[in-house]
Amino acid sequence: MASQDFHPGYSHEDAFDEGFLAVGDIHKIHYEQYGKKDGKPVIFLHGGPGGHCSKSNTTFFNPDVYRVVLFDQRGAGKSVPNSEIRENTTHDLVRDIEAIRNHLGIAKWHMVFGGSWGSTLSLVYAQAHPEAVGSLVLRGIFTFRREELEWSRDVVAGRLYPDAYEEFITYLPEKDRGDVVNAFYKLLKSEDKQTRIAASRAWNKWELSISYLRQAPGSLAMLDNDDWTLAHATMELHYAVHDAWIEPGSLLKKENIDLIRHIPTTIVQGRYDIVCPPQTAYELHKVFPESRLFWIADAGHSAMEPGTRSKLTETCDEYTTL
DSSP: OOGGGSOOOOOOOSOSEEEEEEETTTEEEEEEEEEOTTSEEEEEEOSTTTOOOOGGGGGGSOTTTEEEEEEOOTTSTTSBSTTOOTTOSHHHHHHHHHHHHHHTTOSSBSEEEEETHHHHHHHHHHHHOGGGBSOEEEESOOOOOHHHHHIIIIITHHHHSHHHHHHHHTTSOGGGTTSHHHHHHHHHTOSOHHHHHHHHHHHHHHHHHTSOSSOOTTTTGGGGOHHHHHHHHHHHHHHHHTGGGOOTTGGGSHHHHTTTTTSOEEEEEETTOSSSOHHHHHHHHHHOTTSEEEEETTOOSOTTSHHHHHHHHHHHHHGGGO
16 A cells, blocks of 8 residues: 555544543543544543553544544543552453443444454453444454563564663663563552652653654653553553463453454554564454454554554444444
């Protein structure tokens, strides 16, 4: 696809509705709605864990057709409390998606859209509630297997970005470098806030540095936002040390794919993604051949790289007719 053929995406007016929804005794999750008030409902599941949503996430969806629901997952974004790990598991997030659907009076999602960790959560949710999902659009597939987590460190990414990886790993004392996840998680649970902030910046700088095939100007600016950097690192590490409460490999098991085989599904994967290994997207498609898999030849991990953004938007346009 020539660059002039890229879909530019859509512009939305400001949110027509936003609010907080109490889920349990600790958390209140923040949500926003954009687009057509009586349109086809789509829920956008952000990455991380610990990422957040913003108006820019609406770019994939035609505002004349879609009712776009964004929400910040527990402990992240505008949801409160920030960086809270209590009552914060994958299964809590699945319940939150259902709580939002019921709160907003949505009988069934026309689409569940998720990238990176959002693709994991999309698959977990769809397998738990297939009756509530009309279609799936997934990008940068991740299923939280150990080999996928290792891919984005010394196994692959560290060899492609040895300079950045050296800076990342030498943040830790030499004795702690054999178990990077647990070493950083220990720092993020420190009683001292400055210790937590400094460690979270080191963790996030590494991930941001490898998320684009071509590093985007200003892509490290989020490191100056203490709430974001703490939430992003804390949630990623909290979920990583617990394997996201997902049995390794279970999302790709035939009996679980059988639950969603009837759901129209498109997979969009950057060929040079070194955060989420392309092998996982291929394995998902192999076990789920009813899905469509599009390789983006000139893209890494980010949804906002031109080829990936364009294919995701085209797919959402196609799915308006479902």
